[in-house]
Amino acid sequence: MTADTHRWQSLPPERQRHQSEALQPYATPERGAPGWTSCVLLPAEADEVAAVLREAQGTRRALVLSAGRTGLVEAQRPEGETVLSLEKLNRIISMDIAAQRAEVEAAVPVDTLNAVLAEHGLVWPMEMGSTSAATVGACVANGSAGANAVCYGTAAHLCETAWGLWADGRETGPQTGPQWFAPAPQVLAIDSAAPDVQQGLIGTQGVLGVITRLALRLYRLPVQREAALIPVADMPAAMRALALARDVFGEDVEEFEFISASAMALVRAMQGETFRWPFERDPQAAFYLLLQVKSDDTGEDLAAHLYTFLTETLQQPDDALGYAPLKALKRIRHSITEASNHAMKALAGGRLAFDTATPVEVFGDYLAALETALKSLYPQVQFVAFGHAGVGGAHLHLLGTREQPVSAHAEALVKLVFDVTQEHRGTFSAEHGVGSKWGAAFAERAQPQVVAELVAAKRARDPGHILNPRSFGLDVLARQA
Ligand SMILES: Cc1cc2nc3c(=O)[nH]c(=O)nc-3n(C[C@H](O)[C@H](O)[C@H](O)COP(=O)(O)OP(=O)(O)OC[C@H]3O[C@@H](n4cnc5c(N)ncnc54)[C@H](O)[C@@H]3O)c2cc1C
Structure with a gap:
């Protein structure tokens, strides 16, 4: 596709960028080859986003959405399309501390929101390596899942209401995020390759429209957290440990991450002398589990509770107890x-x-x-x-x-x-979305009904096929249907 070089009428010139040095960051995805664009639009109000969408429909000019640009599936990578950046929709509108609810614009970065919430003992619990830049609206649109999804669900579950615009510029009205219930072990818990068009803009990854504003479900910051690194011989043993942890700690299992021996070796090699092994000796395990538990009870001795779990329930010998400050264990996990x-x-x-x-x-x-x-x-x-x-x-x-x-x-x-x-009844894209990277896999491997519903919704909401046109391979799928 050749780059769209025309000026846009729907936005004043100061909200448009056309100089190549200003465009370059918007053309470079987090992973994958750089793209190209000749125009970036920077609306600062939802009304301006609506005007841009209407102009795009009227002139059949394609847009690629961009927010924090940390997405890993090349959804935000332009191939000549104009980039519609949401970065100026970055205001925290209101907070209701008692009701544990915050209303925000879509492009507030997760860490920015949480820095404000922490002062009130609250958190919007999306724990990812990208939260300094990743935005709340993108997380909800993508159904992103953090390390703590086992406890809080995905970002879609952390959204009470989303408001936005369909790709034709019309308002969507309020859309409600689903409630999180820890799924049964035989059920696939997260699957970003199965967007549910009934959820509107929540989880459909920006192909049907743009989320501009959200009311978010907040949680109290736990009073205590403890964690341990648990060596195991294989992954079936890991899953038995998860079942036992759930029996003992219930919904207070806040994270249950795994690190293969090969991943651990890479971290040790990179960190060199600064690597801190939380064991007395190298347990030479095939996998390491990072179990994090929380408590809202100031009187509980959570560390003792965890120690009992490790030594009595899991029967870990003392020299294989990977007990260290949470920060040190997290440093290992987040360095992979x-x-x-x-x-x-x-x-x-x-x-x-x-x-x-x-x-x-x-x-x-x-x-x-x-x-x-x-x-x-x-x-x-x-x-x-x-x-x-x-x-x-x-x-x-x-x-x-x-x-x-x-x-x-x-x-x-x-x-x-x-x-x-x-x-193994799994999905090729758990939480990162489909984007343009996995468009062919979506056509080939997603449930035919999911594909058909997405194509039909795309036609209804985006008659000019202007918004993120290549995501999910919809450019090809729409021609075939
Ligand atoms: C180091 C690192 C760690 C990561 N860890 C995780 C992880 O643990 N779990 C996880 O799920 N992801 C993870 N990611 C991926 C990424 O952070 C998420 O996909 C996040 O949701 C992207 O947010 P963003 O603001 O950067 O969106 P962008 O990359 O700017 O946008 C990507 C796409 O999202 C859609 N989108 C963005 N904003 C909106 C909106 N307001 N309305 C509608 N659609 C929109 C559009 O299709 C857009 O093209 C990680 C990325 C990095 C770099």
């Missing part, structure tokens, strides 16, 4: 992506990154099957797995070497990962 980036540069063989999920009851078997298949067919590929075991979510990084780059087998590797995921 950076460590993988370092390794990728050093190995010079590229990386394929996936974000899959399966029902919790088969998650352990799933990872074991995937590792076995990869090892037997592609022994040269380094398999790094980590993520949200509490909801059956896995971030998978496949690293190549200079001699054996992953690009040589990219198609076959993607197919292998997605086939094994599907065999």
Whole structure:
């Protein structure tokens, strides 16, 4: 697609950018090849967004939405389209401390909101590595899931009401976010490849319209938090530990993350002498679990409660107790992506990154099957797995070497990962969304009814096909339907 070079009539010139140095950051996605654009629009009010959408429909000029630009599926990457940046819709409108509710514009960064909420003992609990820039509206639109989704659900569940505009510029009216109930182990807990068009703009990832304002469900900051790193021999053992933790701590299991030995090795290599191992000796485990529990009871001895769980329920020997300050354990978990980036540069063989999920009851078997298949067919590929075991979510990084780059087998590797995921009733995109990156996978692997409903909703809400036109592969799907 060639770049759209015309000026827009619906916004004053000071809300438009056309100079190449101002455009470059908007064309560069978090991951993947840079895109290109010749215009960025910066509306500061919902009415201005509506005017832009109407002009786009009238002139059939395509728009790509941009907010904090931390998305990992290239939804925000323009290929000649004008970029519609929401960054100026960044006001906190009101807070009702007693009702635990905040009304905000869509592009307030998560950390900005939480810094204000913390003063009132409240939190909007989205814990991700990207929250300094990622915006609340994008999280809700994408159904993003943080490390604590096992406790609070996805951002869609943390949204009481969203207001916005359909892609034709008309107001949507209020749309209600779903309530979170910890799903049964046999149910897929998170699946951003199955958008529900009945939810309107919530979870449909910006292909039907733009969220401009939200009322968010807030939580009290827990009075206490404790965490431990638990070494386990395999993922089925990890899932047994999750079931036991749920029995003992119930809804106070705030996080249940897993780190494979290969992911831990990358962190140790990157951090070098500054790495702090929370064990007396290296337990040489296949996986490490980061269990975080919380309590709202000031009188409870949560540390003792956790210690009893580790030693008596899980029967961990004293020298395998990974007990350390929460911050130190979090530093390990949140360093994995950076460590993988370092390794990728050093190995010079590229990386394929996936974000899959399966029902919790088969998650352990799933990872074991995937590792076995990869090892037997592609022994040269380094398999790094980590993520949200509490909801059956896995971030998978496949690293190549200079001699054996992953690009040589990219198609076959993607197919292998997605086939094994599907065999375990899983999804190829748990929480990062579909974007343009996984458009072909959506057409091929999503439930036909989900595809048909999204295509029909796209036609109804975006008659000119102007908003995020390539996301979900909708440019191709709309032509086929
Ligand atoms: C280091 C790192 C860690 C991450 N960890 C996680 C994680 O743990 N879990 C997770 O789920 N994601 C994670 N992400 C991905 C990312 O942060 C989320 O997808 C987030 O929702 C993107 O927010 P953003 O404001 O940056 O959106 P952008 O990247 O600017 O936008 C992406 C797309 O979202 C849609 N969108 C944005 N705003 C709106 C709106 N107001 N209305 C409608 N559609 C909109 C559009 O389609 C847009 O193209 C991570 C990213 C990074 C870089």
